[in-house]
Amino acid sequence: MQARLCAVGTSVPPFRYTQDELIDQLAIEDDKIRSLFKNSSIVSRHLVLPLRDADGRPEPESQGQLLEKHREWGIKMAAEAMDKCLANVGRTPVDVDYLCCVTTTGYLTPGMSARLMKHRDMRPDCARLDVVGMGCNGGLNGLTPVCAWAETHPGRLAVLICVETCSAAYVFDGTMRTAVVNSLFGDGAAALAISTDPHLAESPHPLVLKTSSHIILEALEAMRYDWDNSYGLFSFYLDPQIPYLIGANAETALSRLLASTGLDNADIEHWLVHSGGKKVIDALRVNLGLSRHDVRHTVSVLRDYGNLSSGSFLFSLERLNRENVVQPGDRGVITTMGPGSTIEMALIQWA
Secondary structure, three states, X not given: OOXXXXXXXXXXXXXXXXXXXXXXXXXXXXXXXXXXXXOOOOOEEEOOOOOEOOOOOEOOOOHXXXXXXXXXXXXXXXXXXXXHHHHOOOOOHHHOOEEEEEEOOOOOOOOHHHHHHHHOOOOOOOEEEEEEOOHXXXXXXXXXXXXXXXXXXXXXXXXXXXXXXXXXXXXXXXXXXXXXXXXXXXXXXXXXXXXXXXXXXXXXXEEEXXXXXXXXXXXXXXXXXXXXXXXXXXXXXXXXXXXXXXXXXXXXXXXXXXXXXXXXXXXXXXXXXXXXXXXXXXXXXXXXXXXXXXOHHHHHHHHHHOEOHHHHHHHHHHHHHHHOOOOOOOEEEEEEEEOXXXXXXXXXXXX
């Protein structure tokens, strides 16, 4: 009995900003930072921004206020994404037997899963898992145990939710380090229904055949979340070399995924790649020999929402589903990248 990816649902906050609007909202005057926003291949993002002070600049938010933003908006987005996802398979939250919540934009105890269960009046015997702090690759790190649970509990319903209030991880200090983050990430959540029950989804739908992981230990510090004593906040750091690190290791990661399957790149009809940023997407496309058509959903999700961290690949899967072009027997590769530095992959096939 193989795990089936039965349905997807997504959610974003109601506050949409173009990159030009964000330059004004954040009162950015530095020409280099303005150029960073304008040349990101991002048109718009959905963000929960702080109020502006009398000078038009974002009001400072304490770490406690940012955590409250993560809790409040994370639960709202997760609930909406889950409801949409379950509606696609004719189910409600009370039908869920296993819930996994993936997030990096805040730390909660009890975790997001318990709070969401209370918010949506889910059954108290629903098993749960929280995957916290793994970054943009965390969605596939959560998918692996959820699929394993589904396969050992035939016919029962599991839900994976990736929920990232990235604006709860923003620091507004005018430096290039924080500007890179502030120019890229958006808020959003995506939910995925998983079960071995073939009646829960319309055909064709993906089966998860195999997953693999490749960590680049020499680049452990290239993506990290640090405490900044001067601001009393956590601050995210992205090394400028990340696209090249990911690109240089992409072929190794794919070879590991396809090992013993008898498949190579040419046998993969669909690619669902994390919308990590223009340079990251280009590096993967070049090193894996992908066409612009192969990464069309990755690029369009980046354009419309920015980098949604762990849930980006599910926004791409939702767009692929809407195209209605997949045929039974088609194969796909899901690729996510994040801190570690790590490349996670999954091989799927529609049945």
